[in-house]
Amino acid sequence: MIAFFSDYTVQIVLMGSIILGITAGSLGTFAVLRRQSLLGDAISHATLPGVCLAFMLVQTKNPLPLLIGAALAGWVGTLLIMLITDTTRIKRDSALGIVLSVFFGFGLVLLTIVQKMPTATKAGLDKFLFGNAATLLHSDVMMMLNFSVIIFAFVVMFWKEFKLIVFDADFARSLGINVRAFDILLTTLIVASIVIGLQTVGVVLMSAMLVAPAAAARQWTDRLGHMVLISALFGSISGVLGSVTSSVFLKLPTGPMIVIFLSIFVLISLAFAPNRGLVWDWLRFRKNRKLIQETSMLKNLMLFSEIHTDPFHPHDIAALTAIGRGAIDQTMNEIRQKGWARQFPDKKWALTPKGLEEAKRLTEEFEEQFDVDTSV
Amino acid sequence: MSTHQFEILLLASMTAVTCALPGVFLVLRRVALMSDAISHAILLGIVLAFFWTKNLASPLLIVGAAVMGIVTVALTELIIQTRKLKKDAAIGLVFPFLFSIGVILLNRFTGDIHLDADCVLFGEIAFAPFNRLVIDGVDLGPQSLWTTGAILVLNLVFITLFFKELKLATFDPGLAAALGFMPVALNYGLMSLVSITAVASFESVGSILVVALMIAPPAGAYLLTDRLHWMLAISAGLGIISAVGGYLMAYLLDASIAGSMATFAGIVFLFVFVFAPERGLLARFIVRRWTKWNFASDTLAVHLLNSEMAHAEDTERIVSHMNEHMLWDTQYTSEVIAQSIQDGLIRKTGDKLSLTPLGREKAKESISKK
Numbered sequence: 001m002i003a004f005f006s007d008y009t010v011q012i013v014l015m016g017s018i019i020l021g022i023t024a025g026s027l028g029t030f031a032v033l034r035r036q037s038l039l040g041d042a043i044s045h046a047t048l049p050g051v052c053l054a055f056m057l058v059q060t061k062n063p064l065p066l067l068i069g070a071a072l073a074g075w076v077g078t079l080l081i082m083l084i085t086d087t088t089r090i091k092r093d094s095a096l097g098i099v100l101s102v103f104f105g106f107g108l109v110l111l112t113i114v115q116k117m118p119t120a121t122k123a124g125l126d127k128f129l130f131g132n133a134a135t136l137l138h139s140d141v142m143m144m145l146n147f148s149v150i151i152f153a154f155v156v157m158f159w160k161e162f163k164l165i166v167f168d169a170d171f172a173r174s175l176g177i178n179v180r181a182f183d184i185l186l187t188t189l190i191v192a193s194i195v196i197g198l199q200t201v202g203v204v205l206m207s208a209m210l211v212a213p214a215a216a217a218r219q220w221t222d223r224l225g226h227m228v229l230i231s232a233l234f235g236s237i238s239g240v241l242g243s244v245t246s247s248v249f250l251k252l253p254t255g256p257m258i259v260i261f262l263s264i265f266v267l268i269s270l271a272f273a274p275n276r277g278l279v280w281d282w283l284r285f286r287k288n289r290k291l292i293q294e295t296s297m298l299k300n301l302m303l304f305s306e307i308h309t310d311p312f313h314p315h316d317i318a319a320l321t322a323i324g325r326g327a328i329d330q331t332m333n334e335i336r337q338k339g340w341a342r343q344f345p346d347k348k349w350a351l352t353p354k355g356l357e358e359a360k361r362l363t364e365e366f367e368e369q370f371d372v373d374t375s376v
Numbered sequence: 377m378s379t380h381q382f383e384i385l386l387l388a389s390m391t392a393v394t395c396a397l398p399g400v401f402l403v404l405r406r407v408a409l410m411s412d413a414i415s416h417a418i419l420l421g422i423v424l425a426f427f428w429t430k431n432l433a434s435p436l437l438i439v440g441a442a443v444m445g446i447v448t449v450a451l452t453e454l455i456i457q458t459r460k461l462k463k464d465a466a467i468g469l470v471f472p473f474l475f476s477i478g479v480i481l482l483n484r485f486t487g488d489i490h491l492d493a494d495c496v497l498f499g500e501i502a503f504a505p506f507n508r509l510v511i512d513g514v515d516l517g518p519q520s521l522w523t524t525g526a527i528l529v530l531n532l533v534f535i536t537l538f539f540k541e542l543k544l545a546t547f548d549p550g551l552a553a554a555l556g557f558m559p560v561a562l563n564y565g566l567m568s569l570v571s572i573t574a575v576a577s578f579e580s581v582g583s584i585l586v587v588a589l590m591i592a593p594p595a596g597a598y599l600l601t602d603r604l605h606w607m608l609a610i611s612a613g614l615g616i617i618s619a620v621g622g623y624l625m626a627y628l629l630d631a632s633i634a635g636s637m638a639t640f641a642g643i644v645f646l647f648v649f650v651f652a653p654e655r656g657l658l659a660r661f662i663v664r665r666w667t668k669w670n671f672a673s674d675t676l677a678v679h680l681l682n683s684e685m686a687h688a689e690d691t692e693r694i695v696s697h698m699n700e701h702m703l704w705d706t707q708y709t710s711e712v713i714a715q716s717i718q719d720g721l722i723r724k725t726g727d728k729l730s731l732t733p734l735g736r737e738k739a740k741e742s743i744s745k746k
Contacts, residue, residue: 041468109626263472263473276460
């Protein structure tokens, strides 16, 4: 195990996936909060023709020009989406779909042309589709690092502005912030963060790298800063797990493996995140339901006691069943344990003095709260 | 043109029409990207069905894929219903997950058969004619032509039968629900159609390009008409143009046919986007320009009419002072004056401007409008 992690190639792969996870996870936070989750999908597909065109121009395997080409194509795609939605009645989803599929199709055309070029021995462009962390070089990782340092510099510099346009663009506008410019800057940063993941995850699944960690992180916090940190954490852990498993078991592509780990984080977060998790929702629901059942049963008992001279006279459970509903026996047990009611033979029940007091208190509270008179 | 080429062209056109029909409703209902989600997720359905049948030609593959399409929609709806995530995030989570499982299963367990992620992503329509449907020794043409044809008929029948329901549920889901048209059931019906169409089409055009054929032609048609049945017809037409043009492009460049078809679908859309009457970029530019000029010459005519009726000083009408009265810059003022003279609204005598009868009428008309 130690030998595995001290291996030079493995260290490169690990570093690459950590940088990628942190960058994509952080930027994804903004995309998810602005409801632009699918923009990442469109942009990452749109980068393919850029990669191919750059390769045709410079004829090199050096990734820098390829990634710059990718970024330019992704950026053009984004501007086209904005142009289409701003000037026509075509909705955002259609604009995204068109740019995604048409750019990708054009990328395929270029890819088939590149593969027929005599100088190109495929040029490893294939790995841009599904990604392959195992082929990352030291120079690749250094480049990713540079990209992400620049991205984070911008995020830190304009943190306040980004926060504003994410949560209240109108307010930002009223403060004199150029929302349009920051919108384009933020989207450009998202494009850049997609580009650094292309070699590792590939264009097809890169969007999940943005969306999934942020969607999971959203469940754990209501603060932007915390969400960015948690998202970066989830992103880098999944990146590492995915890269390692795909490097250890050959035949497993990196991109899909990372996505599987990301999805597990999302599932866990949806279910168990404190406060927002579905499990807590369910427990809260049960608790409330029990409370409602108990108090309404108490109320029914009081109704019976009011029409009898002795308020503590026992009544048949059948009568209570007739006007109450749901889990009668269980509820009766609960209110007996609270000392609100007493059980008599032949399935008869009566209020205790404590129960009567509690019932009156609840009725008063209810009348006060809703300003109504519930007396018969 | 050889038979081989003709068959490819026919298959490509048929695929384009088959995709465009349900695509119209995806575009109108603002769920265009469900096509992307479904066309990715069905890979898992195909792989699982293949493990079950061990036969790539089995019709169960289509069933498996269609079921997985429905699962995608249901899972997405389920996540949205928990209210923990927004719709776009839900879509963006479900399909990469299902697609990833599909890709991993493919890579791990099916090394030596002809089914890989590349072929699912890109398709290869050029090979489609080699797979013939032969019954009793009679060659009935490529098998995929029959599959696609059958699904085209299915789409046509569904849309014809439920045209009224689809129309109402698309444009007014609330009313559709109130009238008991079951918009939810209809939605799942439509999504099943999208899944089945995607399965049949991606053998030839690949999963991502299915998206191009489903979205680009209907989006173009959306800029050309306001009527649903016309939109369906125009989408089909634009789809065929994309298919034929794409095939020609692939032939000339010696490149991927599916990729070229998607590219050409994009070119067709771009053309409509720029040149569509009324809604095109150019038409809107012209209308805006015309409105601006019309407003300027109206304002000038009203100014002259006012000074005429008030018997104001002649200085109000002197050409060289006009820019001050109108608060325009000199260049713009002289352009507007020249245009108005040319349109016969005003005339220039010496240094003074006056309204022609036509100009006076126009000025009065634009005042009374307010």
